[in-house]
Amino acid sequence: MKEAILYQKLPKNKVRCGVCQRRCIIPDGDVGYCKTRVNKNGKLYATIYGIASAINNDPIEKKPVFHYKPGSSCLSLGTFGCNFKCLFCQNWNISWADGVAEARHGTKLNPQQAIKLAQKYNSEGIAITYNEPTIWLEYSLDVFKLAKKNHLYTVWVTNGYATKETIDIIVPYLDVYRVDLKSFDDHFYQKLINVPRASGVFETTKYLHQKYPEIHLECVTNIIPTWNDQPKTLASIAQWIKKNLGGVTPWHVTRFYPDAELNNVPPTPPETLFKAREIGLEAGLSFVYIGNLPVEKEDDTYCPKCGNLAIRRTGYLTEILGVDQKGRCLDCQEDLNIKR
Structure with missing residues (x-):
């Protein structure tokens, strides 16, 4: 368990979590929607840390x-x-x-x-x-x-x-x-x-x-x-x-x-x-x-x-065939947005 890094303290020992867009308001002793963040005496803790x-x-x-x-x-x-x-x-x-x-x-x-x-x-x-x-x-x-x-x-x-x-x-x-x-x-x-x-x-x-x-x-x-x-x-x-x-x-x-x-x-x-x-x-x-x-x-x-085969995938077997070290097509130098 570790104290959360994104939350706001509210009156009456409540807290507002800030990690996701639900922004749960959590009363003392209760948990947020995800059931992993608990309010203990006005402090929010991540129960699943580690x-x-x-x-x-x-x-x-x-x-x-x-x-x-x-x-x-x-x-x-x-x-x-x-x-x-x-x-x-x-x-x-x-x-x-x-x-x-x-x-x-x-x-x-x-x-x-x-x-x-x-x-x-x-x-x-x-x-x-x-x-x-x-x-x-x-x-x-x-x-x-x-x-x-x-x-x-x-x-x-x-x-x-x-x-x-x-x-x-x-x-x-x-x-x-x-x-x-x-x-x-x-x-x-x-x-x-x-x-x-x-x-x-x-x-x-x-x-x-x-x-x-x-x-x-x-x-x-x-x-x-x-x-x-x-x-x-x-x-x-x-x-x-x-x-x-x-x-x-x-x-x-x-x-x-x-x-x-x-x-x-x-x-x-x-x-x-x-x-x-x-x-x-x-x-x-x-x-x-x-x-x-x-x-x-x-x-x-x-x-x-150019249609060149850049990467062949068979299941999780990956063969890099037509991509240079900068992520470009070996045949025409087109940027393939591949980071090697």
Whole structure:
């Protein structure tokens, strides 16, 4: 447990948490929405500091991140709790967990131990993933500071609902921001996630890119039949990415599988994913990838200018074929927005 770094003290021993856009007002003795931050006598504490629910050495492509250090591995850490309640969450067993209660059952891993573990596994980076890293801000910050001192890259796999204050705190130690853009529809966020509006995610993502353009950014949309699979919805996301993040920003459109409380919805039809990719390309995006569907070539990276095969991906086996050390196409020198 560690005192939180973003909160405001209020009258009657209440506090207002500042890590995510819920900005929970928490009475003394109570917890916030994420069930990981507790008010004790007018001070806010992160109960999950140094408590891991999952520890793996993953290919960076599993995040998914395709254009940063392709072929590398990163120590991937998750904890308990989340500031969302996605009814389709594939990691619901940890993200829906009560952080206060589960803190007793997780694996204790202080920042120094995390770095040593990454070095033991020969990881090139560290990713905070599996559940929402925003609620693990204090731990993420301490781990990332040490990671940079030890020449490890850093990745945040996020739902994008952090506050701007959180972004400003973590960015000096961040290399990759992998964000979920689930839908432009408020109804989607209200019914499936218990968040009042979608715009907060897009506003924060735009803020990060405009203020910190050096941060590598990739976007993911998990396409759920009848909920966010309409061509108009997908086109609006693709057009927003092109306008606000740039046409070379990778967009991953991934297949939904029934899980958690949304197990009555069928998996995404392959043709819907192919159509989504087509929509992204028509919107001016250069790199649109299909995920969670084993189809040849849809995970490969091609130069948008000359068509040269830059990176071939077979599962998590990555072959760098046509990219120079500066991330340009070997044939025509087009910038592929790949950081090696």
